[in-house]
Amino acid sequence: MHILSRDFYRPDPVSVAKRLLGCCLVRKTNDKILKGLISETEAYQGEEDLGCHAHNGKTPRNAIMYGPPGYAYIYFTYGKHWLLNAVVGEVGFPAAVLIRALVPVNGKEIMKVNRPNQANKTKWLDGPAKLTQALILTGEFNGSDLCSFSSPFYIIEGVKIEDEKITKGSRIGLNNVPEPWKSIPWNFRVNLQGYSC
DNA sequence: CGGCCGATTATCT
DNA sequence: GATAATCGGCCGG
Numbered sequence: 617m618h619i620l621s622r623d624f625y626r627p628d629p630v631s632v633a634k635r636l637l638g639c640c641l642v643r644k645t646n647d648k649i650l651k652g653l654i655s656e657t658e659a660y661q662g663e664e665d666l667g668c669h670a671h672n673g674k675t676p677r678n679a680i681m682y683g684p685p686g687y688a689y690i691y692f693t694y695g696k697h698w699l700l701n702a703v704v705g706e707v708g709f710p711a712a713v714l715i716r717a718l719v720p721v722n723g724k725e726i727m728k729v730n731r732p733n734q735a736n737k738t739k740w741l742d743g744p745a746k747l748t749q750a751l752i753l754t755g756e757f758n759g760s761d762l763c764s765f766s767s768p769f770y771i772i773e774g775v776k777i778e779d780e781k782i783t784k785g786s787r788i789g790l791n792n793v794p795e796p797w798k799s800i801p802w803n804f805r806v807n808l809q810g811y812s813c
Numbered sequence: 814c815g816g817c818c819g820a821t822t823a824t825c826t
Numbered sequence: 827g828a829t830a831a832t833c834g835g836c837c838g839g
Contacts, residue, residue: 695821
């Protein structure tokens with residue numbers, strides 16, 4: 617299976633967000649390998665995008681978004697949660713794709729152990745902070761290279777997604793963001809139940 | 814299933 | 827000092 621190249625992440629963020637659907641996030645922990653297919657993504661791009669963390673310019677937290685594509689941007693929010701993004705776009709242009717949901721294909725039982733009290737629920741991997749808990753992704757991995765098999769996690773090709781199967785919507789959680797950024801349709805989902813890779 | 818609300822702290826003004 | 831790219835528990839229908 618092919619790992620996604622740095623050039624995969626270089627084009628405009630909206631197209632990368634759509635093409636990441638169906639790709640396979642691989643996490644290596646000790647001797648365990650966890651895998652999940654990406655089923656929801658969101659694009660954030662540029663300082664004029666008032667929903668993007670770079671909207672007030674470069675800071676220590678968002679600096680990685682200004683660098684080369686294909687690296688992980690992992691940040692902390694709401695006092696308790698880590699969220700995983702892929703840096704996308706050309707160097708100097710701050711942009712990222714938020715990974716919002718996974719469908720487990722490998723190591724499902726271990727992922728459930730990482731999600732205390734959620735094992736018997738139906739919805740336990742369908743949120744940006746749920747998947748980082750399941751895969752044990754925290755700020756210590758900020759800046760990891762997504763294009764290297766030697767990284768603790770990386771993204772490989774998964775299942776091919778037909779364009780008409782992608783559902784577009786507005787981005788989640790931007791409650792205090794002005795229009796048009798609050799409603800711009802840069803959230804993408806696909807139903808991947810039953811797939812494997 | 815859907816809506817409401819409290820938790821909890823890094824980050825920036 | 828205010829805010830946050832969220833979650834999970836609790837409640838009502």
